[in-house]
Amino acid sequence: MKLDQNKTPLLDALQEFKKMRMVPFDVPGHKRGKGNPLLTDFLGEKCLTVDVNSMKSLDNLCHPISVIKDAEEMAANAFGAKSAFFMVNGTTSGVQAMIMSVCKHGEKIIVPRNVHKSVINALILCGAVPIYVNPKTNDELGISLGMTIDEVHDAILKNPDAKAVYVNNPTYFGVCSDLTSITVMAHKYNLKVLVDEAHGTHFYFGKNLPISAMAAGADMAAVSMHKSGGSLTQSSILLCGPDINPHHVRQIINLTQTTSASYLLMSSLDISRKNLALHGQEIFAKVSEYAEYAREEINQIGDYYAFSRELINGREIFDFDVTKLSINTLSLGLAGIEVYDLLRDEYDIQTEFGDVANMLAYISVGDRRSDIERLIGALSEIRRRFKKDKVALFKTEYINPEVVMTPRDAFYSDCVSLPLDDCSGRICTEFVMCYPPGIPILAPGEMITSQIIEYIRYCKDKGCSMTGPEDMEVERLNVLKEE
Amino acid sequence: MEFWYTEKHTNDVKFSIRVDKQLASIDSEFQRIDVFESPAFGTFLTLDGYMMLTEKDEFIYHEMIVHPAMAVHPNPENILVIGGGDGGALRELAKYPGVKTLDIVEIDKLVVDVCKKWLPQTACGFDDSRVRVFYQDGLKYVRSCIDKYDIIIVDSTDPFGPGEGLFTKEFYGNCFKALKEDGIMVNQHESPFYPKDAEAMQRAHKRITESFGICRVYQAHIPTYPSGHWLFGFASKKYHPVRDLKVRKWKALDLKTHYYNTNLHAGSFALPNYVEEILRNVESEE
Numbered sequence: 150m151k152l153d154q155n156k157t158p159l160l161d162a163l164q165e166f167k168k169m170r171m172v173p174f175d176v177p178g179h180k181r182g183k184g185n186p187l188l189t190d191f192l193g194e195k196c197l198t199v200d201v202n203s204m205k206s207l208d209n210l211c212h213p214i215s216v217i218k219d220a221e222e223m224a225a226n227a228f229g230a231k232s233a234f235f236m237v238n239g240t241t242s243g244v245q246a247m248i249m250s251v252c253k254h255g256e257k258i259i260v261p262r263n264v265h266k267s268v269i270n271a272l273i274l275c276g277a278v279p280i281y282v283n284p285k286t287n288d289e290l291g292i293s294l295g296m297t298i299d300e301v302h303d304a305i306l307k308n309p310d311a312k313a314v315y316v317n318n319p320t321y322f323g324v325c326s327d328l329t330s331i332t333v334m335a336h337k338y339n340l341k342v343l344v345d346e347a348h349g350t351h352f353y354f355g356k357n358l359p360i361s362a363m364a365a366g367a368d369m370a371a372v373s374m375h376k377s378g379g380s381l382t383q384s385s386i387l388l389c390g391p392d393i394n395p396h397h398v399r400q401i402i403n404l405t406q407t408t409s410a411s412y413l414l415m416s417s418l419d420i421s422r423k424n425l426a427l428h429g430q431e432i433f434a435k436v437s438e439y440a441e442y443a444r445e446e447i448n449q450i451g452d453y454y455a456f457s458r459e460l461i462n463g464r465e466i467f468d469f470d471v472t473k474l475s476i477n478t479l480s481l482g483l484a485g486i487e488v489y490d491l492l493r494d495e496y497d498i499q500t501e502f503g504d505v506a507n508m509l510a511y512i513s514v515g516d517r518r519s520d521i522e523r524l525i526g527a528l529s530e531i532r533r534r535f536k537k538d539k540v541a542l543f544k545t546e547y548i549n550p551e552v553v554m555t556p557r558d559a560f561y562s563d564c565v566s567l568p569l570d571d572c573s574g575r576i577c578t579e580f581v582m583c584y585p586p587g588i589p590i591l592a593p594g595e596m597i598t599s600q601i602i603e604y605i606r607y608c609k610d611k612g613c614s615m616t617g618p619e620d621m622e623v624e625r626l627n628v629l630k631e632e
Numbered sequence: 633m634e635f636w637y638t639e640k641h642t643n644d645v646k647f648s649i650r651v652d653k654q655l656a657s658i659d660s661e662f663q664r665i666d667v668f669e670s671p672a673f674g675t676f677l678t679l680d681g682y683m684m685l686t687e688k689d690e691f692i693y694h695e696m697i698v699h700p701a702m703a704v705h706p707n708p709e710n711i712l713v714i715g716g717g718d719g720g721a722l723r724e725l726a727k728y729p730g731v732k733t734l735d736i737v738e739i740d741k742l743v744v745d746v747c748k749k750w751l752p753q754t755a756c757g758f759d760d761s762r763v764r765v766f767y768q769d770g771l772k773y774v775r776s777c778i779d780k781y782d783i784i785i786v787d788s789t790d791p792f793g794p795g796e797g798l799f800t801k802e803f804y805g806n807c808f809k810a811l812k813e814d815g816i817m818v819n820q821h822e823s824p825f826y827p828k829d830a831e832a833m834q835r836a837h838k839r840i841t842e843s844f845g846i847c848r849v850y851q852a853h854i855p856t857y858p859s860g861h862w863l864f865g866f867a868s869k870k871y872h873p874v875r876d877l878k879v880r881k882w883k884a885l886d887l888k889t890h891y892y893n894t895n896l897h898a899g900s901f902a903l904p905n906y907v908e909e910i911l912r913n914v915e916s917e918e
Contacts, residue, residue, distance in 0.1 A: 446772075496802050519797045522771045526802035529775050533809060 152226040154426035158219035159419040162207055163199050163412060169206075176202050176409070199412055210235060210410035211403050220419045227426040228353050228372070229363045230388035232395035234402060235418050236371075237410045240347045241267040242402070243371030243387040245274065247343040248315070250369065250393070250401045252277035257311040258343075259304045262550060263293040264317060265345065266580055266617070269556050269592045274405075276557045280308050281550065285465040290456060290477045291506030293588075294465035295326030298334060305338050313341040316367070319348050319359060321502075321509060321588075323457075323473030324466050328365040336366070341392075344370040350378040351472060354429025355437065359468040368393050377436075377472065377513060380421035384414040432514045436472045439521055440512045443474050446525045452481040452532055474510040476528075478503075482537030484611045488528070491535060496527040504583060505611060551596040554629075559594035563630040566620065569605065572597040575628035580617030583608050589617070597628065637668055637676075639683055641858040642826050647683075649673055649856075655750050660742035662794040667750045673856060675750055677718060679743070680793055685718055687753055689855050694720035694754070695892040696852040696900070697864055701783050701816045702728060703882040703897060704871050708782040711735070712810070714770035714798060715820075716787030717743035722757025725785075727887050734762040735781075737773040739794055771797045777810035784811060786819035791832045799832070801839040804867070808843045814870040821849055824907040825859035833863055838914035840867045848873045849911060850900040852891070863907070874898050 173180050182189035182197025189197050203209040208217035217235065225233035236242045244267045252258050254276035260268060261284045272279055282300050284293040301314055314335045319325045332342045344362035346352070350372045352361035362370035370388045374380040387402070389395055425432070444455040454477040458469045478488045489503025501511040510524055553559075553576050564578040574597065581591040590608075591601060605623065609615055615623045638648040649670045656667040666678045674687030685693065698721055702708055709732040713721050717738035725734055738744055744765070747755040758765065766773055774784075784807050789795035797803055798819075807817050819840070822833035841847045844867035854862045866873045879894045903911075 496800065519769060519771075519794065522769045523797050523800055523802060526771045526775050526797075526800070526806055530802045530805040530809075533805070 150226075152223055154223065154227055154423055156219075156223060157419050157423050158216045158223065159208075159412075160416050162216040163201075163416055166201070166206055167198060173201075175204070196413065199416065201412055202409060207412065210237065210415065211406065211408055212399075217415065220415070220422075224386055224418065224422045225388065227422050228386070228388050229361070230370075231391045231393070232389045232398075234387040234389075234395075234398065235410075235415050236385040236387055236402070237383065237407060237414045238385075238405075239375075239383050240345075240371045240373040240385040241265075241270075242406065243385050244268055244345060244347075245271040245405065246387055246398060246402045247369045247371055248272065248277060248313075249275045249404070250398045251313045251341045251343065257308050258313045258315055259301065259308065259311050259340070260315040261293075261296050261317055263320065263588050264315065265347070266582060266589055266592075268315065268345070269580070269589060272556045273560045273593065274557075276555065277312075278555050279552065280304055280311060281552060287460070287466075290454070291479070291504070292322050292324070292475075293320065294324050295320065295467060296331065297464045298327055298330045301331050302334060305335070305340065309338070311340055313343050313368075315343045315345065316362075317345045318362065319468075319470040319473070321348060321473075322475040322507065323348075323470035324460075325359040325468035325470060326465070327463075327467040328360055328362065328367065332366045341369070342367040346370045347373040348376060348473070349470070350374055350376060350425075351429070351433045351436070352470075354425045355433025355472075356430055357437070358433065358472070359470055363388055363390060366390065369398075374418055374421055376511075377433075378421050378425055379514060381414050381417040384418050386418060386422075433472065436512055436514060436516075439516055439518070440472050440474045443510070443512070443521050443525060447474075447476060447528055450525070450529045450532055452536065453478060453528060454480065472512060474512050475507055476510065477507050479506050480539055481532060481535075482539050483531075483535060486611050486613050487535075488531060490612055491531050492524075492527055496523070496530070498524055498527055500524075504613065505608065550592065551598075552594055553596055554594040556593040559629065564627040565630050566625045566627050569602055569624055569626055572626045572628055573599045573602060575626075575631075578627045578629055579619060581605060581615065581623065581626065582617050583613040583615060591617075591626075597626065637670070637678070639678070639681060639858075642828065645826070645858075647856075647858070649676070649686075656746055658742055658746060660740050662740045663789075665740075665742060665746050667746060675753075676856070677743075677747065677751060679789055682790060683856050684789070685720065685751075685754065686856050687751070690718075690720050690754060691890045692852055692854050693857075693862070694724050695889050696850075697721055697785055697787055697818055697820065698724035699882075699887075699889060699892040700850060700864070700866060700873065700897055700900070701785070701818045703878060703894065704866075704868075704873055704876050705782055705814070705816055706871075706878065709733070710781050710783075712737070712774075712777075712781045712784045714774070714784065714786045715739075715789065715795065716785065718747045718751060718754040719744070719757030720754035721785055721787045722760065722763055723754060724757075726757060726760035726762070728885070731762060733764065734760060735764045735766065737766045737768060737770045739767070739769050741767045769797065771800070771803045771806065774803070774806040774810045777806075779812055780810050782812055782815055784815070784817045786817065788820050790822070791836070799836050799839070801842055804840050804843045808869070811869060815868070816871060817844065817865075817867040819865040819867070821863040821865040823857065823859050823862055824904075824910055825861050829858055830910055834910050834914055836865065837911050840865055841915055843867070845869060846872060847915075848901055849903060849907070851903060851907075852900060866901075874901050 179185040248271040485508035486503035492498040676686035788798040791799035823829040846868040
């Protein structure tokens with residue numbers, strides 16, 4: 150049954166609460182901003198008056214029984230899910246909740262290697278064992294792709310005791326797997342299907358976009374409302390299908406969730422959900438049009454390749470999200486990260502991220518046509534001013550990991566710190582990744598090879614922001630202590 | 633009854649003109665367009681509430697954005713105007729018999745329509761047969777031009793609103809590319825007086841110096857613009873704005889101007905110390 154998506158239960162409760170002019174003898178201590186004029190001046194009084202604590206009229210995220218419950222039901226309805234949870238610690242918390250809801254210590258989960266670090270962090274927390282499916286890469290573009298149905302099938306046959314399949318859909322660059330077929334097959338073997346939809350909120354509301362996780366029959370999906378959905382940073386929604394017990398999921402969420410959830414974040418979810426439900430179709434038609442226009446113009450500049458649906462091959466690129474403006478820069482003789490840096494340093498244009506071969510400009514409802522022109526104009530100038538000969542760039546981003554032990558075991562093992570160049574042949578106990586996108590080059594429990602060290606050095610040379618290791622300079626790595 | 637148009641020149645300074653009546657008010661895709669009739673300044677046009685031009689003093693702006701570059705370049709034939717939907721710059725350019733093509737790129741067709749209806753004094757510039765009008769984003773238009781124009785005149789609004797893209801480094805770089813090897817770009821360069829305007833003008837100068845070898849700024853006195861002290865940018869690949877001024881040649885054309893003359897040309901590049909200093913602060917050490 151379709152609910153009336155004009156309603157905003159949580160927003161209404163906050164409006165009502167403001168009218169009551171309640172005297173606050175509870176936290177937060179800034180007391181509607183009066184106790185912190187500097188902060189109130191910066192963020193605005195309107196904002197501070199609703200930065201409040203859970204109370205009877207505003208419900209409680211840890212145990213929702215009234216307006217938050219209603220708002221979550223509205224969200225579930227809008228997304229076509231059985232139940233929905235407002236998340237206030239980013240999609241990271243949604244990812245953790247999904248994995249911990251279906252996997253216990255020692256149980257197996259099938260995951261593609263190009264997962265976000267939050268997935269492996271969740272494995273460290275719960276002790277589940279990752280069975281990696283190697284996503285194919287496109288060597289021309291240097292991007293990792295989706296999972297094919299055959300590879301997932303193969304992984305299931307080799308690991309019939311696995312509890313779940315984890316799917317990235319879409320990837321950062323917009324590549325989608327055949328989610329429906331993967332779901333049907335996984336269910337046949339009694340596996341749950343968990344979908345990282347951090348970059349796919351718009352699939353639920355736009356037309357002519359790839360299929361969403363709930364529509365494909367997946368069991369759980371984590372959607373970053375704050376990305377394409379327009380809510381505040383750190384707010385997110387976890388969706389569950391009919392075969393998931395929402396009360397169990399809530400208990401899992403409450404293991405790590407704050408007991409003082411921000412009403413700024415939660416109301417932004419309520420408001421954004423209404424906006425998407427009512428206007429999503431036109432919003433994403435406009436976003437798609439912007440992205441298509443930019444792609445066409447950028448491809449005419451020369452040397453840039455803004456790729457899209459032409460890559461679709463029915464397998465590891467089953468579908469493509471046209472709202473993603475992903476641009477390959479290899480023919481320009483520049484790494485994606487170099488173009489990303491030039492855009493920011495020379496032209497005051499901040500894009501989402503750049504890696505060795507590609508960059509991503511995030512297009513959204515907040516963009517203006519004139520800003521799109523600036524981006525295209527700046528890319529054209531970068532080509533005129535900085536183009537180099539197409540040199541041998543380190544092409545393949547994906548390096549096949551050799552998993553020696555589970556992330557949890559490695560993470561909690563005794564370790565020693567070694568200079569990067571001495572680490573070959575040792576087992577890493579920490580993460581190494583470029584951030585963004587935050588996809589691990591090394592995860593805890595994996596063998597370090599000379600190829601990986603060379604790749605880390607290359608990323609550093611190109612100016613990628615490297616994160617993960619204890620050593621901030623990434624000149625040393627923590628490796629497993631040898632007996 | 634008194635009816636006044638007021639523009640806030642800063643949060644603490646207002647500028648007002650008494651109005652007889654409002655002639656037009658239209659919301660276009662890009663901005664709000666208003667036309668008023670006033671006893672002191674005649675008909676005037678505002679965009680998003682900001683003064684663009686009045687019948688009484690527009691000659692200063694339009695002569696000064698056009699003639700200095702035209703008097704320096706030895707043979708300006710292909711000219712591009714970006715913005716300038718009122719037609720005033722075109723009107724001045726059309727006075728030169730040597731000009732072969734006169735292209736104008738204006739993002740907002742409604743501005744042109746409104747000016748044709750209410751401000752024929754400037755919109756008459758569109759009547760010249762050499763004029764070709766392109767209604768599109770200026771940045772987009774120049775992006776695909778290479779080695780095409782002798783002079784580009786950037787007659788933009790302020791750097792907030794639809795004119796924003798015309799104050800960016802990528803735009804100036806694309807103009808550089810669109811100009812021939814001895815081309816000149818002239819731009820509306822904001823004012824040095826009020827801090828916010830001065831900041832915008834300093835930023836524009838910095839970005840232009842990053843693309844062009846010769847970057848000078850010149851001034852004019854425009855009564856209806858904030859502080860009345862207004863600047864223009866002269867960015868050039870080859871010609872110096874004063875040393876390469878062709879005085880005799882320009883005088884021989886015998887053009888009728890109300891503000892500009894070749895003596896004033898040289899003088900307009902002499903700037904007050906405080907303006908020199910604002911500019912010098914962003915010029916890179918050679």
